[in-house]
Amino acid sequence: MSLAMTFEERYRAIDSRDARFDGQFVTAVRSTGIYCRPSCPARTPKPSNVTFYPTSAAAHEAGYRACKRCLPEAAPGSPQWNLRGDTAGRAMRLIADGVVEREGVPGLARRLGYSPRHLTRLLTAELGAGPLALSRAHRAQTARMLLVGTDLSAADVAFSSGFASVRQFNDTIREVFGMPPLELRARRRVARHEGPVTSAPGVTIDLALPHRGTLDAPGLFAWMAARAIPGAEGATASTFARTLRLPHGPAWFELRLDDLGRVRLRAALTNLADLSTLVTRARRLFDLDADPDAVDESLARHPELAPLVAALPGIRVPGAADPHEMLIRAMVGQQITVVAARTALTALTTALGEEVPAFAGMLSADTGTSAGAGPEKSPEPVRLFPTMAAIADHGPEVLRGPAARIRSITGAAAALADGSLTLTAGDDAADQRAALLAMPGIGPWTADYVRMRVLADPDVFLPGDVAVRAGAAATGLPADPRALDDWAARTAPWRSYLTAHLWHAVPPKPAAARRGAASVPSVPTLTTTGGMS
Numbered sequence: 329m330s331l332a333m334t335f336e337e338r339y340r341a342i343d344s345r346d347a348r349f350d351g352q353f354v355t356a357v358r359s360t361g362i363y364c365r366p367s368c369p370a371r372t373p374k375p376s377n378v379t380f381y382p383t384s385a386a387a388h389e390a391g392y393r394a395c396k397r398c399l400p401e402a403a404p405g406s407p408q409w410n411l412r413g414d415t416a417g418r419a420m421r422l423i424a425d426g427v428v429e430r431e432g433v434p435g436l437a438r439r440l441g442y443s444p445r446h447l448t449r450l451l452t453a454e455l456g457a458g459p460l461a462l463s464r465a466h467r468a469q470t471a472r473m474l475l476v477g478t479d480l481s482a483a484d485v486a487f488s489s490g491f492a493s494v495r496q497f498n499d500t501i502r503e504v505f506g507m508p509p510l511e512l513r514a515r516r517r518v519a520r521h522e523g524p525v526t527s528a529p530g531v532t533i534d535l536a537l538p539h540r541g542t543l544d545a546p547g548l549f550a551w552m553a554a555r556a557i558p559g560a561e562g563a564t565a566s567t568f569a570r571t572l573r574l575p576h577g578p579a580w581f582e583l584r585l586d587d588l589g590r591v592r593l594r595a596a597l598t599n600l601a602d603l604s605t606l607v608t609r610a611r612r613l614f615d616l617d618a619d620p621d622a623v624d625e626s627l628a629r630h631p632e633l634a635p636l637v638a639a640l641p642g643i644r645v646p647g648a649a650d651p652h653e654m655l656i657r658a659m660v661g662q663q664i665t666v667v668a669a670r671t672a673l674t675a676l677t678t679a680l681g682e683e684v685p686a687f688a689g690m691l692s693a694d695t696g697t698s699a700g701a702g703p704e705k706s707p708e709p710v711r712l713f714p715t716m717a718a719i720a721d722h723g724p725e726v727l728r729g730p731a732a733r734i735r736s737i738t739g740a741a742a743a744l745a746d747g748s749l750t751l752t753a754g755d756d757a758a759d760q761r762a763a764l765l766a767m768p769g770i771g772p773w774t775a776d777y778v779r780m781r782v783l784a785d786p787d788v789f790l791p792g793d794v795a796v797r798a799g800a801a802a803t804g805l806p807a808d809p810r811a812l813d814d815w816a817a818r819t820a821p822w823r824s825y826l827t828a829h830l831w832h833a834v835p836p837k838p839a840a841a842r843r844g845a846a847s848v849p850s851v852p853t854l855t856t857t858g859g860m861s
Contacts, residue, residue: 333353335375335380338353338355338366338380339375339378341366342355342364342366342368342372342378343372345366345367345368345369346366346367347366347367347540348540348541348619348621348622349366349367350365350366350367350400350403350404350540351365351403351404351405351406351540351617352366352406352407352408352619353366353380353381353382354380354381354383354384354386354387354400355368355373355378355379355380356378356379356380356381356387356390356392357373357377357378357392358377358378358379359373359374359377360373361391361392361393362392362393362394362395362506363381363384363387363392363393363394363395363400364395364397364398364400365395365398365399365400365403367398368395368397368398368400369397369398370395370397370398381456382406382408382455382456383406383455383456383457383462383465384400384401384465384468384469384504385455385456385457385461385462385464385465386455386456386457386461387456388457388461388464388465388503388504389456389457389461390456393503393504393505393506394504394505394506396505396506396507396515399472401465401468401469401472401473401504401505402469402472402473402476402538403538404538404539404540404616404617405424405611405616405617406420406617407617407618407619407622407786409421409424409617410617410618410783410784410785410786411786411787411821413756413757413783413785414454415440415442415447415450415451415454416450416451416454416455418440418754418755418756419436419440419447419451419459419462419754420455420462421753421754421783421784422436422439422440422752422753422754423436423459423462423463423466424466424604424608425605425608425609425752425753425754426490426575426602426604426605426608427439427754428459428460428463429463429467429490429601429604430575433447433448433459433460436459437459439752439754440754444459447459448460463490464500465504466490466604467489467490467491467500467604468489468500468501468504468505470488470489470490470603470604470607471485471486471488471489471491471497471500471501471509472501472505472512473535473607474488474489474533474535474603475501475509475512475513476512476513477533477534477535477536478533478534478535480533480600482494482497482498482509482510484600485497485509486498487600487601488600488601488603488604489603489604490601490604497509532594532595532596533593533594533595533597533603534592534593534594534595535592535593535594535595535607536586536590536591536592536593537583537590537591537592537593537607537610537611537614537616538590538616539591539614539616539617539618540618540619540620540621541618541619541620541621541642542620542624542641542642543589543591543616543620543642543644544640544641544642544643544644545566545585545591546565547640547643547644547828547832548568548614548615548644548646549563549564549565549566549567549568550565551646552568552646553565553568554666554670555657555666555669555670556568556570556670557670557673557674557677557713558674558708559674559677559678559681559691559708559709559710559711560677560681560691560710560711560712560713561691562690562691566584566585567582567583567584568582568583568584569581569582569583569690569691570649570691571684571687571691571710571711571712571713572606572609572649572650572712573650573712573713573715574597574598574599574602574605574606575601575602575605576597576598576599576601576602577597577598577599577602578598578682578684578686578687578712579595579596579597579598579602579606580595580596580684580687580690580691580710581593581594581595581596581606581610582594582595582690583610583613583614591614591616593606593607593610595610596686596687596690598686609649609650610649612647612648612649612753612784613646613647613648613649614644614646614647615644615645615646615647615784616644617784618644618645618786620641620642620643620644622822623643623786623822623825624637624641624642624643626819626822627819627822627825627826627829630818630819632803632804632805633803633819633826633829636803636829636832636833637829640829640832643825643828643829643832644828645780645781645784645786645824645825645827645828646781647781647782647784648753648778648781648782650713651751651752651753651778651782652716652741652744652751653713654751654778654781654782655740655744655751655764655774655778655782656716656719656737656740656741657669657673658774658777658778658781659733659736659737659740659769659770659774660672660673660676660727660737662733662773662774663733672727672728672729675726675728676714676719676723676726676727677711677713677714678711679722679725679726680714680715680718680719680722680723680726681711681712681713681714682711682712682714682715683709683710683711684710684711684712685709685710687710688709688710689710690710691710715745716741716742716744716745717741717742717745719737719738719741720738720739720741720742720745723737723738723741724738732768732769733769735768735769736767736768736769736770737769739767739768739769740767740769740770743767749763749764749767750763751763751764751778751782752782753782753783753784755782755783757779757783757785760775760778760779760782760783761775761776761779764778772792773790773792773793776788776789776790777790780824780827785824786821786822786823786824786825787820787821787822787823787824788823788824788827789813789816789823789824789826789827790827791809791810791812791813791816792809793827795830795831795834796812796827796830796831797809797812798834798835799829799830799831799832799833799834800812800830800833802833802834802835803830803833805830
């Protein structure tokens with residue numbers, strides 16, 4: 329992992345211009361006053377002139393500016409913030425979600441359990457910059473992406489990126505990139521397929537989301553399609569779109585691959601101030617900050633897994649666009665098949681989800697998603713997933729099944745609604761698990777599955793999951809949960825990706841048995857919502 333790398337290891341990475349390390353650290357050069365991504369094509373500086381920093385914010389604080397040639401701010405995010413469960417990793421996940429812009433440093437500190445002063449000292453010691461500097465660097469990255477990737481006006485870019493004023497935006501861009509915003513926009517690449525997409529300012533944007541290494545896009549789209557809730561989500565073999573409730577209002581977004589193999593995000597927002605948060609959540613949903621080369625290399629060392637990795641390089645573990653929704657979806661899916669869970673969630677969303685007429689025509693499971701499609705392409709109303717308050721108040725009228733199970737779901741929704749249960753991407757993993765297990769009707773499988781999806785924790789294993797056990801048996805691994813858990817320990821810290829591989833390894837059912845089912849049957853206390861078959 330990059331934060332544990334020695335100076336010599338980092339220097340070898342920049343000398344070989346190894347793009348696998350882009351976004352994991354930056355290289356500051358004292359003789360030029362600039363910092364670069366590891367793959368920068370410029371001549372490798374002398375070791376005596378080099379200082380490595382874990383974040384671009386630390387390089388900013390030390391007085392360096394971004395390289396105009398390699399644009400380190402355009403690199404994918406670091407996988408370290410998901411791998412690390414300490415305060416620094418949790419803080420970086422919350423900063424990326426826009427907490428500092430919405431709640432300030434005191435709000436971030438409160439979520440992490442520290443005073444603002446102590447948190448600033450801690451992050452400065454760990455990452456070379458305090459929360460304000462880290463947040464400013466994140467805003468600069470978002471602004472660069474919008475300047476290069478859209479035709480939004482400079483003022484719209486400023487406020488979409490979280491800046492309080494156009495002047496602050498201009499000053500920050502000049503300081504970080506060594507040029508004013510319009511000059512940065514003028515330098516964007518204009519080659520075929522790489523120019524910006526003209527957008528309606530303040531309404532719709534279209535951006536490329538960088539990722540490192542191979543991406544198992546078919547697996548991601550298949551996962552989403554199997555679980556898409558009609559009316560709130562739409563999916564095909566190459567697209568996924570959904571509505572989402574954000575701090576400043578409803579939003580719609582679509583993820584797809586362009587003909588260069590890049591992930592593109594198209595989005596319509598009520599308020600552009602939510603754009604940075606939306607980008608972060610879309611990246612988390614498709615696990616775009618993962619380091620697939622490190623994952624594949626580690627798992628392939630085990631002879632039992634090498635064929636799985638060779639057959640499916642770049643596997644990703646889907647994340648969660650909304651943590652509260654993720655918990656409800658996991659609880660609804662307990663002890664039933666994926667198809668049954670989808671049916672129940674569709675009924676819940678149809679009955680309790682808020683309609684969003686502004687997004688009519690943007691969801692279609694048959695033709696993919698299209699922001700230009702008219703309402704006739706999507707006759708059903710477009711909705712948001714229900715609020716936790718709506719589920720708590722009216723869930724018993726809609727949900728079907730054992731009364732105890734319904735009470736558990738509505739009780740969790742009520743706890744989320746009133747704040748007695750918190751669930752965010754910045755939670756401490758152990759505390760989150762303990763809080764979930766303390767809720768009636770939530771067992772270890774659900775708590776761990778939610779941790780995998782909400783925290784993007786790369787090291788969660790689900791030995792009791794029936795699909796995992798079926799995949800393990802097909803792979804030649806122990807099928808007994810305890811023995812399988814013991815074997816899986818050797819694949820740390822990538823056990824979430826082992827879980828995903830075993831989901832994929834489940835043997836296909838005969839055609840007759842597959843009819844009307846999307847996963848292997850579940851057993852009591854288990855759920856098939858974790859399966860990728």
